[in-house]
Amino acid sequence: MDFYGFYTGKIFDAYEWLGAHLDRKGTVFRTFAPQASRVELVFPDKIVQMNQVFDGNFYEVLIPDIPCGTAYEYRIWSGNGKYIDHCDPYGYLMEFRPKHKSIVHNLKDYIFSDDEWMKKRTDMKDKPLNIYEIHAGSFRKPNPKTNDFYNYEELGNMLIPYLKQSGYNYVEFLPLCEHPCDESWGYQITGYFSPTSRYGSPQQLMKLIDMLHQNNIGAILDFVPVHFAVDEYALAKYDGTALYEYPHTDVGMSEWGSCNFIHSRGEVCSFLQSSANYWLKEFHFDGLRMDAVSRMIYWQGDEKRGVNSNALEFVKNMNKNLKKLNPGCILIAEDSTSFAKVTTDIDKGGLGFDYKWDLGWMHDTLSYFALPPYKRRENYHKITFSMLYFKDENYLLPFSHDEVVHGKGTILNKIYGSYDGKLKQAKALYMYMTVHPGKKLNFMGNEIAQLREWDEKREQDWNLCNNLKHRLFYEYICKLNEIYLSHPALYEYDYDEDGFEWADCHQESRSVYAIERKSENETLMTIFNFGDSILEDYSLDVKYADKAEVLLYSDWKCFGGNTNENKIICKLEDNKLIITLQGYSSILIKLIP
Secondary structure, eight states, X not given: XXXXXXXXXXXXXGGGXXXXXEETTEEEEEEEOXXXXXXXXXXXXXXXXXXXXXXXXEEEEEXXXXXXXXXXXXXXXXXXXXEEEEOOTTOSOBOSTXXXXXXXXXXXXXXXXXXXXXXXXXXXXXXXXXXEEEOTTTSOOSOTTSOOOOOHHHHHHHHHHHHHHHTOSXXXXXXXXXXXXXXXXXXXXXXXXXXXXXXXXXXXXXXXXXXXXXXXXXXXXXXXXXXXXXXXXXXXXXXXXXXXBOSSHHHHBOTTSOEEBOTTSHHHHHHXXXXXXXXXXXXXXXXXXXXXXXXXXXXXXXXXXXXXXXXXXXHHHXXXXXXXXXXXXXXXXXXXXXXXXXXXOGGGTSOOXXXXXXHHHHHHHHHHHTSOHHHHHHTGGGTTTHHHHGGGSOEEEEEOGGGGSTTSOOHHHHSSSOHHHHHHHHHHHHHHHHHSSSEEEEETTGXXXXXXXXXXXXXXXXXXXXXXXXXXHHHHHHHHHHHHHHOGGGTTTTTSGGGEEEEEEEETTTTEEEEEEEOSSOEEEEEEEOXXXXXXXXXXXXXXXXXXXXXXXXXXXXXTOXXXXXXXXXXXXXXXXXXXXXXXXXXXXXXXX
């Protein structure tokens, strides 16, 4: 290991030296504990003294005849004569919760078969990126009455056909690092190099990613570089002092009651960026969605407290080198601030992310759809506002897990009106999301119009698909996703001003909008009637088109609407597009010169 690089926060491979590693002579264990008075290696049947190496801040011991699967901990003694047993910060596997010891594991015996995918993958800037966000433990469950789990490989066997059928080309997993509490959804981590044993072994996770790639589906992992779990057996006060966290409580604890990483320490930066690289390199994940980036931009996420310059330098160094080490990987920022240049290249003064979640778009859109029709006229420009700033970043549009829990209601239940009215409007809402510039993310269950808030202890309500209205809603989403993946106008110029134009955004009195999307060889027009009244003979000038082909109408009977598919609702006369739309509906049209 490059020790100078470790201390200065420059390395991305610390896990290859620290932790437990098998070699010809046995298993060598190494840990970093600079303030420890001594360190012992604790096995179920013996305790072994570790030796100080290098500059005395590292401890090492070689043990022969330690088989894979052996549980171990580090007993770290403080100067006050007390000790705490810790799991290995760089351990590759941990016991099934609530147990928490590390386990000796050989990571190198899985051979991937995804060379073709890895060579051709890109950041998807000019391609369709349609992400299905999933919590691995509650997508499906083996037994609805217990909190058991499918393993990674079993999950893949169910998930992959569903993704292909539904029209999603990427899947994003909520954090899969080891964590003690199911209710944290993986965001309070105890093992930054340990895939959670809830769902099986590291090799089974590798197999899942391999299977996804062989079916042309990319995989993104939620990564948590801001805070970690307070459990005393993990990183908290690892060597008896605040090694990974801030020593001061005013910045040392997060709003979630977890410990904040101290990004001013090079050792911590090397730890985190080595973990990030580990998931991309060793498991072949195609990207990372960085959680709570706003808490690295500003102290505690509060703009009034100022910019956290050390954390920003960490972010820039990590992003720059992850892109070099893992060609084609995708880096996504979950950031709710207005901090500039989050998705600008680092050499141009940015943070180097590929995409940023557009949480402003999400909040404005959902608050608009929560309004009754007469209020929508008063709040007409909640829909148009996003385009005033959309060119500033490479945005990704999220309807994520955060929006369907803790009393917020599901996407469907956020929408104003009766049950049938909600379903109608949700179809128009998702067409708006599809044609709006930016990549897409949808949390599991949204595509079947889930009525119950997400609960990590229960699988999704797949029985809803036995209900005709929900099954037809799902089929509509599948068709919409198919159109998105196959029409370049919806993605090719996502971040180019030439790819988008408001064809009409001044219909305040009747909540009507028209959006034009363009690519090099295609032009699409979408008209939205977000009011509850029929829109008759609405017209738009389209002087460059000789033919109009309806690709999708949200009120078609085949998707649970009231309009026959063969009924003419759109015609082109004298360079004008003339359309009649039902209330709460939308139409997507291809304009052909």
